[in-house]
Amino acid sequence: MIPPLVTGLASDVFRPLQAMVPRRWTQPGPLVPVLRFSGAIGSVTPLRPGVTLSTSAPAIQRAFSYRGAQAVAIQINSPGGSPVQSTLIYKRIRALADEKSLPVYVFAEDVMASGGYLLALAGDEIYADASSIVGSIGVVSASFGFHELINKIGVDRRVYTVGERKAILDPFQPEKEEDVRHLKTIQKDVHEMFVALVRERRGRKVEGQGDKLFDGAFWSGKQALELGLVDGLSDVRTKMREKFGKDVRLKLVQPERSLFRRRIPGVMSMIDGGEPMGAGWADEFISAIETRALWSRFGL
Numbered sequence: 001m002i003p004p005l006v007t008g009l010a011s012d013v014f015r016p017l018q019a020m021v022p023r024r025w026t027q028p029g030p031l032v033p034v035l036r037f038s039g040a041i042g043s044v045t046p047l048r049p050g051v052t053l054s055t056s057a058p059a060i061q062r063a064f065s066y067r068g069a070q071a072v073a074i075q076i077n078s079p080g081g082s083p084v085q086s087t088l089i090y091k092r093i094r095a096l097a098d099e100k101s102l103p104v105y106v107f108a109e110d111v112m113a114s115g116g117y118l119l120a121l122a123g124d125e126i127y128a129d130a131s132s133i134v135g136s137i138g139v140v141s142a143s144f145g146f147h148e149l150i151n152k153i154g155v156d157r158r159v160y161t162v163g164e165r166k167a168i169l170d171p172f173q174p175e176k177e178e179d180v181r182h183l184k185t186i187q188k189d190v191h192e193m194f195v196a197l198v199r200e201r202r203g204r205k206v207e208g209q210g211d212k213l214f215d216g217a218f219w220s221g222k223q224a225l226e227l228g229l230v231d232g233l234s235d236v237r238t239k240m241r242e243k244f245g246k247d248v249r250l251k252l253v254q255p256e257r258s259l260f261r262r263r264i265p266g267v268m269s270m271i272d273g274g275e276p277m278g279a280g281w282a283d284e285f286i287s288a289i290e291t292r293a294l295w296s297r298f299g300l
Contacts (some may be wrong), residue, residue, distance in 0.1 A: 029247025030070040032240050033063035036252065037074065037089070041115040042082030045234055050081060052090040055255055056239045062210070063253040064096040070244055073101045073236050080114025080136065083190050086257075090197075093122040105243075107236045108132040113218050116193060117229070121201040124227060128221030134229055138216025139187040144171050202228055 063072050076094070080086070084259040098105050106112075106123030111134035120126050128134055150157055151173060157172045166181040195214045198206065205228035206213060211225060224230045232239070240248050 030244040034073045037079045040081040086115035086118040126230045130222045132221035134224035135218040140299035146219030
């Protein structure tokens with residue numbers, strides 16, 4: 001056992017040194033893990049995954065598992081994409097928020113639209129920059145019609161199916177009204193789910209706005225605040241310091257790179273922007289066009 005006198009002398013010796021050490025080293029501030037969802041939502045191509053539950057779930061789990069965390073912050077920069085993946089990620093975040101009793105704060109970057117806004121509804125509070133693009137609460141499907149082109153260049157399209165409607169909306173065949181009606185029925189179901197979720201999560205903040213919020217339009221962050229789609233204009237660092245003090249620690253929680261990505265550099269150079277190889281180049285090229293089109297809808 002160390003005599004009290006020795007203990008007291010040790011304290012006297014180290015006290016001046018402790019005064020020289022930054023306070024955050026000896027008394028760390030509140031912890032807020034930060035998740036970031038950036039890019040199109042859904043599988044872009046097999047080798048170029050977008051934001052999906054499978055790619056995001058480990059990071060989401062870690063963010064809600066830090067001992068002593070005061071909240072979870074989420075940054076979103078997405079023009080949308082798959083409504084299914086948006087909903088799956090939303091449900092996972094809400095389930096963990098309820099299980100861990102942690103508040104969730106969401107922050108828009110450039111764009112938080114369509115499926116990106118659906119993700120944002122997982123937040124107990126939503127913030128944006130005044131110039132962020134917010135909204136686009138609607139459903140869109142886009143395609144091309146090539147049937148006249150292939151007729152002009154003399155290409156014979158051959159499709160064999162079992163089930164007379166298996167090839168509906170084939171871009172190489174003339175469009176049929178009954179096929180379009182079928183697609184719009186599905187879109188209507190998805191849209192109604194989206195609208196119901198907005199009304200459930202935003203509550204009285206969007207009451208009185210009528211259906212204009214749900215016609216697919218998008219707004220600036222400043223306008224979104226007036227419409228009740230966000231709770232304020234701020235960024236993650238500023239707001240978390242307001243909520244938890246200037247000593248708050250923001251810890252970015254990123255998805256882990258898969259073994260596939262780490263061990264196959266030749267393939268990954270293609271995926272990460274290098275020259276595409278083999279038969280997959282067409283998928284990669286089309287994917288890039290479609291992703292670019294998602295962003296360009298919002299002027300980016």
